[in-house]
Amino acid sequence: MTTLSPDRKRLDAGTLKRGGALAAVVAAAIALALLQSGSALVVWQSVVTGILTGGLYGLIAMGLTLIFGVLDIVNFAHGALLAVAMFLAFGVVQATGLHPYLALVVTVPVLFLIGAAVHRGLLSGSGGGSLENQLLITLGLSLLLENGLLLFFGAEPRSIGLPGEIQIPLFGAVVAGSRLYAFAGALLLGALLYWLLRRTRLGTAIRAVAANGPGAELVGINVRRLHTLTFAIGTACAGAAAVLAAPLISITPTLGAQFNITAFVVVVLGGMGNVVGALVGGLLIGLVEQLTTIFLNGQSSLLGVFVVFVLVLFLRPQGLFGRRA
Amino acid sequence: MTATIERPAEKPVKAPPLRPQHRQLAVLAVLVLLAIPLPLVLPPALGAVAVRILIFLLMAVGWNIMSGFGGMFSFGHAAYFGLGAYTSAYLLTEHGVSPWIGMVAGMGVAAAVAVVIGYFSFRYRLQGAYFALATFAFAEALRLIATSSDFVNRAVGFQVPLIQGESLWQLQFAADSPAYFWVALVLAGLAVAVSIVFLHSRAGKYVTAIRDDELAAASLGTPVMRHKLLTVALSAAITAVAGAYYTQYYLFVNPDLAFGASVSIQAIVPVVIGGIGTVWGPVVGSVIMGSLSDVTATLLRTPPEFLSFLQGRSGLDVVLYAILLIFIVRLLPKGIVGTLKERWRR
Numbered sequence: 001m002t003t004l005s006p007d008r009k010r011l012d013a014g015t016l017k018r019g020g021a022l023a024a025v026v027a028a029a030i031a032l033a034l035l036q037s038g039s040a041l042v043v044w045q046s047v048v049t050g051i052l053t054g055g056l057y058g059l060i061a062m063g064l065t066l067i068f069g070v071l072d073i074v075n076f077a078h079g080a081l082l083a084v085a086m087f088l089a090f091g092v093v094q095a096t097g098l099h100p101y102l103a104l105v106v107t108v109p110v111l112f113l114i115g116a117a118v119h120r121g122l123l124s125g126s127g128g129g130s131l132e133n134q135l136l137i138t139l140g141l142s143l144l145l146e147n148g149l150l151l152f153f154g155a156e157p158r159s160i161g162l163p164g165e166i167q168i169p170l171f172g173a174v175v176a177g178s179r180l181y182a183f184a185g186a187l188l189l190g191a192l193l194y195w196l197l198r199r200t201r202l203g204t205a206i207r208a209v210a211a212n213g214p215g216a217e218l219v220g221i222n223v224r225r226l227h228t229l230t231f232a233i234g235t236a237c238a239g240a241a242a243v244l245a246a247p248l249i250s251i252t253p254t255l256g257a258q259f260n261i262t263a264f265v266v267v268v269l270g271g272m273g274n275v276v277g278a279l280v281g282g283l284l285i286g287l288v289e290q291l292t293t294i295f296l297n298g299q300s301s302l303l304g305v306f307v308v309f310v311l312v313l314f315l316r317p318q319g320l321f322g323r324r325a
Numbered sequence: 326m327t328a329t330i331e332r333p334a335e336k337p338v339k340a341p342p343l344r345p346q347h348r349q350l351a352v353l354a355v356l357v358l359l360a361i362p363l364p365l366v367l368p369p370a371l372g373a374v375a376v377r378i379l380i381f382l383l384m385a386v387g388w389n390i391m392s393g394f395g396g397m398f399s400f401g402h403a404a405y406f407g408l409g410a411y412t413s414a415y416l417l418t419e420h421g422v423s424p425w426i427g428m429v430a431g432m433g434v435a436a437a438v439a440v441v442i443g444y445f446s447f448r449y450r451l452q453g454a455y456f457a458l459a460t461f462a463f464a465e466a467l468r469l470i471a472t473s474s475d476f477v478n479r480a481v482g483f484q485v486p487l488i489q490g491e492s493l494w495q496l497q498f499a500a501d502s503p504a505y506f507w508v509a510l511v512l513a514g515l516a517v518a519v520s521i522v523f524l525h526s527r528a529g530k531y532v533t534a535i536r537d538d539e540l541a542a543a544s545l546g547t548p549v550m551r552h553k554l555l556t557v558a559l560s561a562a563i564t565a566v567a568g569a570y571y572t573q574y575y576l577f578v579n580p581d582l583a584f585g586a587s588v589s590i591q592a593i594v595p596v597v598i599g600g601i602g603t604v605w606g607p608v609v610g611s612v613i614m615g616s617l618s619d620v621t622a623t624l625l626r627t628p629p630e631f632l633s634f635l636q637g638r639s640g641l642d643v644v645l646y647a648i649l650l651i652f653i654v655r656l657l658p659k660g661i662v663g664t665l666k667e668r669w670r671r
Binding site for chain 1: 458465601647
């Protein structure tokens with residue numbers, strides 16, 4: 001089940017076929033959207049916005065899918081950790097007046113440490129064992145973090161403006177610069193994670209543990225330490241995602257909840273544990289969301305996301321690009 | 326799925342004077358009798374807490390049947406709570422149907438939806454995390470549908486129309502009337518009784534066997550799907566009662582109050598604290614949760630000197646639940662009742 005990142009050899013006929021079918025479905029959906037709205041510009045704007053927002057979803061989902069793939073933990077606290085990182089970034093920008101993206105220097109290491117502490121303190125060892133218990137602990141943690149933020153910062157939304165924010169025209173569509181940077185950041189982070197998992201000793205060890213924990217233990221890998229490290233890396237991804245996403249949304253203590261839902265859909269869609277799948281899944285979900293608003297006027301854009309989620313859960317629980325266990 | 330909590334007694338038993346279910350039902354009867362005079366002795370503010378505890382209890386009992394006895398970890402019980410709430414509220418406001426009939430209708434709707442969701446989930450073998458995520462997704466989808474449907478007044482929801490005077494048939498009494506407590510007590514008592522009878526029934530024994538080892542149970546000829554669906558339907562129906570009563574007590578309901586993720590959490594946390602899969606776990610957990618929420622509410626209204634910064638803030642109650650939840654899962658993975666039981670046996 002765990003395909004941390006697809007090997008080149010895995011780009012086999014099945015994947016290509018599914019990819020082709022997927023492209024056909026997306027093309028058909030866009031064509032239908034054209035008929036529905038009657039305006040090419042509206043559809044084009046939706047597609048561009050959808051893809052760029054989708055990059056953001058992929059970015060947020062990458063850490064989540066890494067944690068799931070290696071540790072088998074459904075981390076319900078991922079969204080709340082994202083919120084913590086955003087408040088941290090907000091605090092840094094407020095206090096120092098630095099460029100918002102420089103907050104990365106603070107959020108990524110801090111979230112890494114938080115992740116390591118959470119795994120060591122709460123999730124590993126006895127009591128953190130069964131799936132239900134881990135779910136309940138991360139659920140408790142998300143409630144604790146969200147409401148802790150609420151208690152100390154209040155509910156009023158904050159925002160981090162990007163100095164020198166520009167609107168970029170793209171063949172008639174217009175996108176905010178920060179959205180484009182977040183998309184680029186998602187691609188960069190995806191590439192970085194792929195490289196880490198595929199080309200480094202650490203990555204090899206992580207993949208070994210994901211594939212066969214006891215076997216990895218036998219050849220001398222410290223599995224518990226590696227689990228902690230992976231959880232910390234996954235959480236640090238949330239720290240990076242938070243900074244890139246911060247200029248695009250209003251920062252509230254409960255913002256994690258909405259991203260959690262989307263991120264889980266993306267993770268399931270891409271195949272749990274598949275980092276590249278998370279990116280592709282993110283793009284798809286971004287598109288689905290935008291197209292939903294064209295098809296179902298006045299309905300919540302998340303409704304289409306849930307339909308896709310349920311279909312994928314039932315028909316391909318291993319994800320679009322995963323393999324059956 | 327190795328949530329074995331209630332094991333059959335291993336000691337050789339010499340003709341027990343009472344079967345366990347009769348003993349449990351007797352304890353329940355005593356508890357209910359002891360609770361009856363409560364609203365007459367408690368100050369009105371605590372009376373409201375007691376009603377809230379009983380609503381928690383209904384949800385907890387419902388969740389425990391599916392996730393504790395049945396081992397199917399649901400993260401979307403808000404779906405059934407909300408269906409109960411919305412069905413009865415819709416029938417009452419649009420058609421003037423008595424909330425009692427609305428409650429029964431809500432139970433039916435919730436059970437039917439649960440069976441459909443359950444059928445597909447079991448057919449496609451969703452397990453563990455995938456099952457939890459699927460139930461979560463269904464509850465969220467219902468919340469979004471309710472938020473965007475004119476049929477159920479979108480985000481506004483329903484307001485229960487007030488009647489003149491008091492009427493048991495309309496389930497409306499004076500604001501501080503002890504009747505609200507008594508009705509909830511009867512409903513919660515019945516729910517606990519149903520869970521006791523179910524656990525010791527033939528179907529209940531099948532269900533716990535399926536939970537402990539589905540493959541073994543299936544190979545011995547247990548009709549797995551039928552018993553899983555029965556459990557899910559029973560669980561949803563009891564949770565729907567909580568939703569219908571909630572609406573009637575607080576006099577309104579909207580998509581977030583009915584289908585929000587926090588509702589699912591409120592169904593789960595008391596059971597985890599009390600002990601998943603035990604008969605008395607939901608009871609103990611609900612009393613602790615309900616009392617705790619009152620303590621924190623008082624603390625936020627009139628904080629002591631050193632906590633004065635908390636005045637008027639929200640979130641403290643959930644922070645305390647969360648800490649309690651994490652501690653219980655870490656230190657007493659079987660919950661309070663489950664751990665005590667284990668100690669007792671040793």
